[in-house]
Every structure is written in structure tokens, then in C-alpha cells.
Amino acid sequence: MTRHSLIIDCDPGQDDAIALLLALSSPDELEVLGITTVAGNVPLDLTQRNARLMCDLAGREDMKVHAGCDRPLVRDLITAENVHGSTGIDGVEIGTPRTPLQPQHAVDFIVDTLRGAANESITLVPVGPLTNIATAMNQAPDILPKIRQIVMMGGAMREGGNHSPSAEFNMLVDPHAAKIMFDCGRPIVTMGLDVSHQVLASRARVERIRALGNPVADAACGMLNFFSRHDSKKYGADGAPLHDPCTIAWLLRPEIFQGKHCNIEVETDSPLTLGHTAVDFWGVTDRAENAVWMFKADADAFYELLIERLARYGSA
Numbered sequence: 001m002t003r004h005s006l007i008i009d010c011d012p013g014q015d016d017a018i019a020l021l022l023a024l025s026s027p028d029e030l031e032v033l034g035i036t037t038v039a040g041n042v043p044l045d046l047t048q049r050n051a052r053l054m055c056d057l058a059g060r061e062d063m064k065v066h067a068g069c070d071r072p073l074v075r076d077l078i079t080a081e082n083v084h085g086s087t088g089i090d091g092v093e094i095g096t097p098r099t100p101l102q103p104q105h106a107v108d109f110i111v112d113t114l115r116g117a118a119n120e121s122i123t124l125v126p127v128g129p130l131t132n133i134a135t136a137m138n139q140a141p142d143i144l145p146k147i148r149q150i151v152m153m154g155g156a157m158r159e160g161g162n163h164s165p166s167a168e169f170n171m172l173v174d175p176h177a178a179k180i181m182f183d184c185g186r187p188i189v190t191m192g193l194d195v196s197h198q199v200l201a202s203r204a205r206v207e208r209i210r211a212l213g214n215p216v217a218d219a220a221c222g223m224l225n226f227f228s229r230h231d232s233k234k235y236g237a238d239g240a241p242l243h244d245p246c247t248i249a250w251l252l253r254p255e256i257f258q259g260k261h262c263n264i265e266v267e268t269d270s271p272l273t274l275g276h277t278a279v280d281f282w283g284v285t286d287r288a289e290n291a292v293w294m295f296k297a298d299a300d301a302f303y304e305l306l307i308e309r310l311a312r313y314g315s316a
């Protein structure tokens with residue numbers, strides 16, 4: 001069994017939160033070295049708090065949680081309270097986290113962790129804007145050989161944008177950071193809207209999670225019920241796409257997904273299409289393939305995995 005050593009970079013967000021719970025449920029396959037947080041769905045003071053609350057919920061108050069960049073590299077911060085609620089994780093009780101916030105800046109944690117690691121040994125899992133990741137790469141280019149792979153959530157091709165007509169939110173918040181990541185030369189697996197919109201948290205699936213009857217599953221249901229209201233109304237679908245957990249699910253069971261090596265470029269200038277991911281799916285340019293673009297997911301297998309792993313919190 002392959003064991004992955006991860007740093008998860010996130011902006012919780014209900015779907016980030018589910019991704020964290022999925023990752024922390026699977027210590028045999030995933031060694032989470034730390035969780036770094038970034039401004040995105042909600043401002044940084046909330047994303048770092050929300051990540052710590054998920055560590056409390058998962059019984060991992062020992063987890064290293066770091067706060068990172070509170071704004072994008074160039075743009076002003078845009079957030080998504082209309083999707084996630086004012087707390088960022090509406091649908092779950094908000095208290096004061098027991099998991100401490102580490103004093104070290106997230107970027108310095110990423111740099112120091114990678115510098116202390118062997119070549120090609122660390123998997124980065126960014127599921128929010130890429131600001132922390134890009135800042136670490138700019139600050140310490142020597143860390144690049146230490147990165148085994150980057151498994152990220154972001155981008156859109158056939159699905160179109162979710163926060164502008166042509167851009168997915170993580171790409172739109174910080175397109176300049178996303179470009180730095182796509183140009184870094186390390187292996188990248190990209191879970192965009194094309195695949196996350198295939199794994200909808202339908203009412204039936206949420207009810208199966210609720211039937212698990214443990215506190216983590218209950219919290220997940222509360223978050224999913226809130227998170228689903230926006231996209232269900234917007235797309236007329238039964239449930240919200242579980243964007244960020246696709247990255248963790250791929251690490252656990254890559255066979256759930258199908259992807260293709262492509263060139264992916266991010267628009268960083270046009271006011272009309274800023275943050276657009278130009279995915280050269282059919283190889284019509286001579287641009288180098290720099291990522292695997294995921295385009296198909298087995299939704300039933302995805303939820304079987306998620307439900308089986310959330311059930312583990314009941315036997316803890």
C-alpha cells in the first residue's frame with residue numbers, strides 16, 4: 001500500500017472540511033504532516049479557525065495547523081460567503097477550537113517541511129486559492145525537487161466557471177498564484193469542476209451519511225445540507241458538488257477517477273476571462289503537458305469510500 005505524506009492547503013469551506021475529515025480518517029494511507037490555511041471562501045481568520053475545528057471534530061488536536069496568506073499575490077481578495085455562509089462552514093456548531101494555531105506562518109511551514117524532506121517525498125494538496133503554494137515556490141525554489149506531486153482542486157473546462165462565466169473560484173481568487181503552480185514543473189493532478197460536478201451530495205447520499213450516527217457524520221450532514229442549498233438552486237441539481245474531497249479520494253482510490261495529460265494555462269490578464277483555465281484537452285497546441293486533467297468520476301464509488309471512512313469515526 002502506497003503511503004502519502006501530505007500537506008493540505010485549504011480555505012474551509014464545507015467541502016474543504018469534508019476533505020480534511022476524509023484525510024484524517026485514513027492514517028494508514030495518508031500521513032498529514034500539517035494543514036495550512038489561506039484566505040478564500042472566507043477571510044483567513046475564519047479559514048484557520050475552521051480547519052482547527054475540523055481537527056477537534058476528528059480527534060486530532062495534535063495536528064499542526066498554520067495560517068498563511070490573507071490575500072492573493074496581486075488581486076484584492078474576493079470571498080464566497082454567499083456559498084459557504086458567514087462562518088465559512090455554516091451548518092455546523094461553531095465554538096472555540098481546542099486545536100492550537102501554530103505560530104509559524106504557513107508558507108514557512110511548507111518551506112521548512114519540504115527542505116527537511118527527501119526528494120520527491122511530499123504531496124501538496126491545495127484545495128483553495130494557490131497563494132500559499134506559489135509564495136513558498138517564489139520564496140524557496142529549492143523546495144521543488146522535494147515535491148512528489150501536487151493534487152489540487154481548481155479549474156474548469158466543459159463546466160464553465162462557477163464564480164465568473166469562465167473561471168472556477170480558486171483560480172479566480174488568485175490567478176497569478178495558479179499560474180506559478182502550473183508552471184512549476186512538478187507532477188500535477190487537477191480536479192476541476194468537470195469532475196467535481198459529477199459527485200453530487202444528493203439527499204439520498206446525505207441520508208446514508210446521517211445513518212452512520214456518529215458526531216463526525218452528523219456534522220458532515222449539517223455542513224452538506226447547508227452547502228447544497230446554493231448549488232442545488234443554481235444548477236437545479238440534487239445536492240452540491242463535493243469539490244475538495246475529490247483530491248483525497250484520488251489519493252486513496254485513484255481508480256475512481258479518469259484523467260488525461262494535458263497542457264493547462266491560466267488567464268492572468270483579461271478582465272473578462274481572468275482565472276480561466278485553458279485546458280488543451282485535444283492537444284491542439286504545442287504547449288507542454290503540465291498536468292493530468294481529471295474528467296470522469298465514479299460517483300457511487302466516491303460516496304462508498306466517503307461513507308466507509310466517515311463510519312470509522314464511530315468506532316474511534
Ligand code: RIB
Nearest residue numbers: 013015127128169170243
Ligand atoms: O470552486 C470550488 C472551490 O472553491 C472549492 O475549493 C471551494 O472550497 C472553493 O474554495
Ligand code: CA
Nearest residue numbers: 013016127128
Ligand atoms: Ca476550497
